Amino acid sequence: MLELRDITGGYGPAQVLCGTDLRAEAGQVTALIGRNGVGKTTLLRGLMGLLPDLAGEITLSGETLLGLPTHRIARAGIGYVPEGRQIFPELTVMENLAVGQRRPSRNWPEERLFALLPNLRERRANAGRALSGGEQQMLAIARALVTDPRVLLLDEPSQGLAPMVVQELARVLRQLAGEGVAVLLVEQNLRLTEAVADRILIMARGRIVHDDTAAAFRAAEDDLRHRWLTM
Amino acid sequence: MDPLTLFTLQTLNALSLSALLFFISLGLTLIFGIMRVVNFAHGALFMLGAYVGVATQTASGSFLLSLIAAPLAAAVLGLAFERCALSRLYAREHSAFLLVTFGLALALTEAIRLIWGADARQAELPDSLSGIVFVMDEPFPIYRLLLIGAGLACALLCWAGLQRTRLGLLLRAASQNPTMTAALGNDVGRVRAAVFAMACALAALGGALAAPLLSASLGLGSNVIIDAFVIVMIGGMGSFLGTAAGSLLVGFAQTFGNYYAPELALGMTYALMIAVLVVRPGGLFGRVE
Numbered sequence: 001m002l003e004l005r006d007i008t009g010g011y012g013p014a015q016v017l018c019g020t021d022l023r024a025e026a027g028q029v030t031a032l033i034g035r036n037g038v039g040k041t042t043l044l045r046g047l048m049g050l051l052p053d054l055a056g057e058i059t060l061s062g063e064t065l066l067g068l069p070t071h072r073i074a075r076a077g078i079g080y081v082p083e084g085r086q087i088f089p090e091l092t093v094m095e096n097l098a099v100g101q102r103r104p105s106r107n108w109p110e111e112r113l114f115a116l117l118p119n120l121r122e123r124r125a126n127a128g129r130a131l132s133g134g135e136q137q138m139l140a141i142a143r144a145l146v147t148d149p150r151v152l153l154l155d156e157p158s159q160g161l162a163p164m165v166v167q168e169l170a171r172v173l174r175q176l177a178g179e180g181v182a183v184l185l186v187e188q189n190l191r192l193t194e195a196v197a198d199r200i201l202i203m204a205r206g207r208i209v210h211d212d213t214a215a216a217f218r219a220a221e222d223d224l225r226h227r228w229l230t231m
Numbered sequence: 232m233d234p235l236t237l238f239t240l241q242t243l244n245a246l247s248l249s250a251l252l253f254f255i256s257l258g259l260t261l262i263f264g265i266m267r268v269v270n271f272a273h274g275a276l277f278m279l280g281a282y283v284g285v286a287t288q289t290a291s292g293s294f295l296l297s298l299i300a301a302p303l304a305a306a307v308l309g310l311a312f313e314r315c316a317l318s319r320l321y322a323r324e325h326s327a328f329l330l331v332t333f334g335l336a337l338a339l340t341e342a343i344r345l346i347w348g349a350d351a352r353q354a355e356l357p358d359s360l361s362g363i364v365f366v367m368d369e370p371f372p373i374y375r376l377l378l379i380g381a382g383l384a385c386a387l388l389c390w391a392g393l394q395r396t397r398l399g400l401l402l403r404a405a406s407q408n409p410t411m412t413a414a415l416g417n418d419v420g421r422v423r424a425a426v427f428a429m430a431c432a433l434a435a436l437g438g439a440l441a442a443p444l445l446s447a448s449l450g451l452g453s454n455v456i457i458d459a460f461v462i463v464m465i466g467g468m469g470s471f472l473g474t475a476a477g478s479l480l481v482g483f484a485q486t487f488g489n490y491y492a493p494e495l496a497l498g499m500t501y502a503l504m505i506a507v508l509v510v511r512p513g514g515l516f517g518r519v520e
Contacts, residue, residue, distance in 0.1 A: 091400075095400060
């Protein structure tokens with residue numbers, strides 16, 4: 001589905017990505033983990049066309065995305081749930097959703113969306129800034145879903161959420177993968193990652209250094225953790 | 232004239248001035264909201280509206296036509312300017328944007344001088360609008376009442392446009408977070424261009440409406456932009472309600488100031504701004520960023 005090949009780039013002279021290869025398949029949760037500062041967020045931003053200089057190859061079902069402006073990448077079928085949620089604080093929940101709906105959503109009409117994310121239903125008329133952190137995260141996901149994405153990018157969605165809400169998040173992500181969405185999850189939270197991921201990728205110094213099934217990750221977890229994840 | 236009548240008439244005068252100021256300030260604040268920069272050329276576009284209005288009326292004899300031609304001309308010019316110059320500058324620092332809009336203001340003023348000369352030109356009101364009505368037994372120009380109505384209609388229409396249309400929604404979204412607005416599939420560049428063109432049209436419509444009252448002259452642009460800046464500061468950068476409130480406050484301060492304390496009138500507008508900013512640094516409806 002989504003394929004990245006030999007991605008290099010970063011912010012000006014600071015090269016963050018040094019030949020990253022990555023695939024995210026439909027119906028699977030692909031998790032990308034790694035220490036702070038290895039380039040995970042930069043990779044997602046680059047995917048969305050938010051980095052000025054990026055080289056390599058990015059394709060979605062064979063269609064080239066690299067070099068397109070951000071709104072065209074979104075229209076091609078990439079949903080983006082950014083770090084820190086970034087909902088529109090002065091817009092209501094329904095208005096936040098409407099920003100993503102250039103036409104009514106095919107896959108996620110209102111009823112279906114609120115069935116997946118029931119907490120938002122009673123908050124629909126509230127302003128974004130009035131929501132709790134968990135509700136804001138669900139809104140950020142909902143807002144990406146109404147664009148009918150084939151791939152959903154999530155950048156540390158569990159950050160700052162209570163354990164109960166993280167469980168809810170895990171349920172939502174599994175359900176989305178079950179619907180055939182390719183979920184690409186960047187996380188620091190290993191428990192969430194192991195609970196939802198089909199594949200787990202480890203990133204270090206701008207490269208993918210480990211790419212295997214979640215079961216293989218668990219089998220070698222202590223070693224991998226020591227080499228790539230702990231400080 | 233008894234004090235109550237005088238007060239009533241001055242209130243109507245103040246409201247009509249506020250209406251004119253609202254046309255230019257609203258565009259300025261909308262542009263600031265979505266682009267985070269001040270458009271120095273906004274006063275020149277108001278002035279252009281006055282000149283195009285007078286010229287259209289002279290050529291066609293129709294005042295109504297001048298109210299269509301002026302905003303149309305400014306919208307076309309604004310759109311071309313945004314697409315050719317401003318849209319290339321959003322990624323750069325704000326000083327580039329300020330300089331380019333300042334340059335447009337200078338170029339527009341010179342172009343107007345070349346086309347229409349240095350003398351002031353006044354629009355003629357049609358007979359139907361140049362009459363008077365009696366307000367509490369005192370004569371009052373119909374046209375000023377019409378201005379109040381036009382300002383009110385403009386405020387309501389723009390409010391509805393912001394709240395009820397897709398462009399209004401995208402303008403509000405992009406004012407808060409342009410990156411996410413784009414990441415949800417919206418072409419923010421086109422939203423900016425549309426907003427800029429519409430803001431230019433509003434300013435020019437204000438200029439055409441002002442032409443019978445203030446006459447079209449080369450100083451008009453720089454005079455009116457100062458008031459508009461003050462209004463936007465008082466109301467809070469980017470706030471619709473703040474702009475409406477600011478226009479009213481400045482309109483009243485100037486009208487009543489001119490009557491009761493003419494020697495202080497000029498200073499009163501600024502005193503008002505300072506007082507508001509001391510109490511609320513972000514303006515009445517704004518936030519400090």
